[in-house]
Amino acid sequence: xxxxxxxxxxxxxxxxxxxxxxxxxxxxxxxxxxxxxxxxxxxxxxxxxxxxxxxxxxxxxxxxxxxxxxxxxxxxxxxxx
Amino acid sequence: xxxxxxxxxxxxxxxxxxxxxxxxxxxxxxxxxxxxxxxxxxxxxxxxxxxxxxxxxxxxxxxxxxxxxxxxxxxxxxxxxxxxxxxxxxxxxxxxxxxxxxxxxxxxxxxxxxxxxxxxxxxxxxxxxxxxxxxxxxxxxxxxxxxxxxxxxxxxxxxxxxxxxxxxxxxxxxxxxxxxxxxxxxxxxxxxxxxxxxxxxxxxxxxxxxxxxxxxxxxxxxxxxxxxxxxxxxxxxxxxxxxxxxxxxxxxxxxxxxxxxxxxxxxxxxxxxxxxxxxxxxxxxxxxxxxxxxxx
Ligand SMILES: Cc1ncc(C[n+]2csc(CCOP(=O)(O)OP(=O)(O)O)c2C)c(N)n1
Ligand code: SF4
Ligand code: SF4
Ligand code: SF4
Ligand SMILES: [Mg+2]
Numbered sequence: 001x002x003x004x005x006x007x008x009x010x011x012x013x014x015x016x017x018x019x020x021x022x023x024x025x026x027x028x029x030x031x032x033x034x035x036x037x038x039x040x041x042x043x044x045x046x047x048x049x050x051x052x053x054x055x056x057x058x059x060x061x062x063x064x065x066x067x068x069x070x071x072x073x074x075x076x077x078x079x080x081x
Numbered sequence: 082x083x084x085x086x087x088x089x090x091x092x093x094x095x096x097x098x099x100x101x102x103x104x105x106x107x108x109x110x111x112x113x114x115x116x117x118x119x120x121x122x123x124x125x126x127x128x129x130x131x132x133x134x135x136x137x138x139x140x141x142x143x144x145x146x147x148x149x150x151x152x153x154x155x156x157x158x159x160x161x162x163x164x165x166x167x168x169x170x171x172x173x174x175x176x177x178x179x180x181x182x183x184x185x186x187x188x189x190x191x192x193x194x195x196x197x198x199x200x201x202x203x204x205x206x207x208x209x210x211x212x213x214x215x216x217x218x219x220x221x222x223x224x225x226x227x228x229x230x231x232x233x234x235x236x237x238x239x240x241x242x243x244x245x246x247x248x249x250x251x252x253x254x255x256x257x258x259x260x261x262x263x264x265x266x267x268x269x270x271x272x273x274x275x276x277x278x279x280x281x282x283x284x285x286x287x288x289x290x291x292x293x294x295x296x297x298x299x300x301x302x303x304x305x306x307x308x309x310x311x312x313x314x315x316x317x318x319x320x321x322x323x324x325x326x327x328x329x330x331x332x333x334x335x336x337x338x339x340x341x342x343x344x345x346x347x348x349x350x351x352x353x354x355x356x357x358x359x360x361x362x363x364x365x366x367x368x369x370x371x372x373x374x375x376x377x
Contacts, residue, residue: 007089012102016109017304039108057091058121058265061113063102066091076089 004052004069008041012064015039019056019065025049028056028065052077093120096130098150105144109303111262111288112142112209116149118265119180119207122272133176136165138190140216141290142182142209149180159190162197165204173347173360176276179206184214187245188223194245198252198281200346205275205282208245211290212327219293226329230297245285247322250339255280257322257339261287261310264335271337280345287333298329 006027013035019042020028027050031043042065044050050067057066071077093116106113123130130151137146139158146153156164161181169177179186186194186208197204213231214220221231221238224245228237250257256278260268268286275282289295289306300306310333317325318336325334344352351358 007091014103014108016302018109018114018307021304021307055265057093058117058269059114060117061106061110062104063091063093063097063113063117066093068089 013041138185
């Protein structure tokens, strides 16, 4: 059970790659798929390594991704509405 | 498992005007990254958002006021600080934050920057320094490092650049710091500290402009600019600001350089006027329209 996960709003992504580069545990990669604007949004390639630290969210200039922690039962923890 | 199932939301979003996203910023522009640090700092410090106003001039960086879900004031080019000063004097209870570019704050508006620091006006200024007039096509600004290429310096700038942190330090700012868009966590902490302080506070954020500055100077894309910041930055808190000059490829000295106590303008005014001083009577809340959002 990973400690965290990310939420991605693919349509906002402009494919800069900041989230991929600065994720400390290398969870992400830009996918080969396109969004409507023609950019390649990120996807998780190693979800089990995600700590929910939200560094990807801090770096994303387009508010297209953010990370959050999961409780042991898989529910979200914090960052809830 | 979708995010709606988990009922999660990015805490930054409540501070953004959702109807204006996506932004006009180019892919990898560092301005948006700095907004994350700023939004988290506001939330962590529990700042009363109803008493917080953000003021910008014109430029790509100046768009921040329009994207933040705060009382926003998108002013004329170079004049964000005068508008902010007026706002602070009329409504001293507000947290007034200026968020704008290097061209706006330090080139066309450079004189206002000096004098707001001298007066120790109680405002926080966040200056996005991409070392260029980006919005209008990459012309050289007062911050363009000597010998760099730009639209208006095809042979390399003949003029040396202004060191903004040294300038505002010399003019009397009470808090002065510099980070880059790479330093998201450090920038957030410094913003939190600056939000708690009174007086003229200045934070310079070096930020990639892949479309003009990086491209004209063959410095690669935005990600490369971020990796370059990571490689070249040296954290030196308390470093004398005359030792922090920026060069095209030398080390980038970052950190909190100045943190001093000095009476701010309003405190001095109140003191000197004594019983003659009176606050403006509370204004009745008026509905103000969104205003013109065109760039000029
Ligand atoms: C009085 C006036 N002069 C010139 C302009 C044109 N202008 C608009 S934005 C800009 C440059 C802004 O540069 P900066 O503040 O560094 O912001 P950036 O776009 O780099 O983020 C200029 C010269 C203007 N709008 N008004
Ligand atoms: S939340 Fe942290 S660990 Fe997870 S993808 Fe984002 S940066 Fe990586
Ligand atoms: S940082 Fe944001 S815009 Fe850049 S690739 Fe990742 S999700 Fe897309
Ligand atoms: S022109 Fe430069 S500063 Fe303006 S949005 Fe594009 S990358 Fe950012
Ligand atoms: Mg600029």
